[in-house]
Amino acid sequence: MRRLSTGVALLCLLVPALAGCGSDDNGGSEETGSVSVSGAFGEAPKVTYDAPYTVTKVSSEVLEKGDGETVEDGDFAFINLYIGNGFTGKEASSSWTAPDPEPTATETPDPSESPSADDGKQKKGDNKKGKKGKKEGDTEGALSAPIEDPTPEMVQISKETTLKPIYDAIAGHQVGSRVLVSAPGEDAFGLGGADYNIGNADTTVFVVDIVARAAATVDSSGAVQPKNAPSVIESDGKVTGLDFADAPKKAGDKLRVETLVQGDGTAIAKGDQVALRYLGQVWGKKKVFDTNWDADVPGVGGRPATIADGGLIEGWVKGLVGVKAGSRVMLIIPSDLGYGDKGSGKDIKPGDDLVFVIDVLGVA
Incomplete structure (x- = not known):
């Protein structure tokens, strides 16, 4: 890159x-x-x-x-x-x-040794331009897929x-x-x-x-509530959590892409750079394991997110391709499209299903 x-x-x-x-x-x-x-x-x-x-x-x-x-x-x-x-x-x-060549890491750190800010996105594999960030939402590591x-x-x-x-x-x-x-x-x-x-x-x-x-934000005033899904908790225009009170006990075994707000901008394709805000929780759990809503940069690891295999969990890539800028979507990701039987960090256990709310602000 x-x-x-x-x-x-x-x-x-x-x-x-x-x-x-x-x-x-x-x-x-x-x-x-x-x-x-x-x-x-x-x-x-x-x-x-x-x-x-x-x-x-x-x-x-x-x-x-x-x-x-x-x-x-x-x-x-x-x-x-x-x-x-x-x-x-x-x-x-x-x-x-x-620029001058930069040193690259040959391996992504073991997810079990990474901070919880890593959970839900960085997938084990080659990791170029690794960079640790301490601010919430600044995910450790960088997206590894090559970009033209x-x-x-x-x-x-x-x-x-x-x-x-x-x-x-x-x-x-x-x-x-x-x-x-x-x-x-x-x-x-x-x-x-x-x-x-x-x-x-x-x-x-x-x-x-x-x-x-x-755009700096997505207008969520007309957001819809999908069936058999958690409700979105907001405060001062920011998503702060998910409420599973009326959701089923199990997420299901298929990827679900629920459109809460339909945008009319450019549709995401593989390899695109995307500005986005996101929040993630394990299905049925109260704890938010990762969010970038308060980070300076609306992306992953302090940069725009690159929608490519090898840099994001499979559920993000499959779920976000085709989503238009200006949209808010909920990705309900079964374990096999997330971290499977290995889990990640202390918050995502083996077999956990994941839920993300994602605002797509722009696509390049």
Whole structure:
């Protein structure tokens, strides 16, 4: 799986507060040089500079206008991103450029030794880019199925916390658009560009492809209650648990996909990246063994979920393929499509059937 080098989604998309390096001036207050971009949406952009290229204020240009949904403040967006240094005329980072190889683990940790936040999703097998997270919903490990490059990153669009050039490149623009943004040092990385060899006064160039939109929430006001299933407990717009008081004692031996809210967005296909909120319980039990409703990233392990064999339990893959963005579904998963006769951790015993409520916010 190819990722933006140096953790672009975590570092450059947020308002910076780090020390920088590089040139101390931008060649004066007047604009100098130029930048041009060629290539179609989805392809690696070819960026050419007449360096040093400097600007005195943030400027943006829609290079290719998409016809998809408009991304608004508060939404999440799947993007591919190029970053360049206008002063040197060099690429700093790009999702179209392979980063240095990362060490990979050959085995997923034994589920019995993993924290309960692992339960219900990570399946034993190859595990690439393993990363432990301590926050509830940040599942240990990463999805292992290979994804065709480049893999889009996901960022929440917020006027308060998103870097201004990135915000300007995405907010108010439609999915399918390619946007060029140039920003002076104080509006780009400022003192936080060291990881990209961009000085605190260097003009930074961003080329952003808006791949998909993901809403912050699913409207559950009209949610239906499926028969022979637990009811959903909500508080302040979040799913907090499942009530089995009126549900049968046994889940049954077949996978059930119950649609509580029917969305009208893109349908999930194998290999897709998906922004989602979820909560899981063992059938008939009161304890929630895993949820990401309060996690910063609506996904699995701090990233969007990859719907692929080998990275998720079989019940998730079979159950989510075909579900449309904007939907809330309940997956009732028999043990053989979950953790079978091995169980997982201290909360999922051998033979336990699982229930998940999943809000599908966006698909890329």
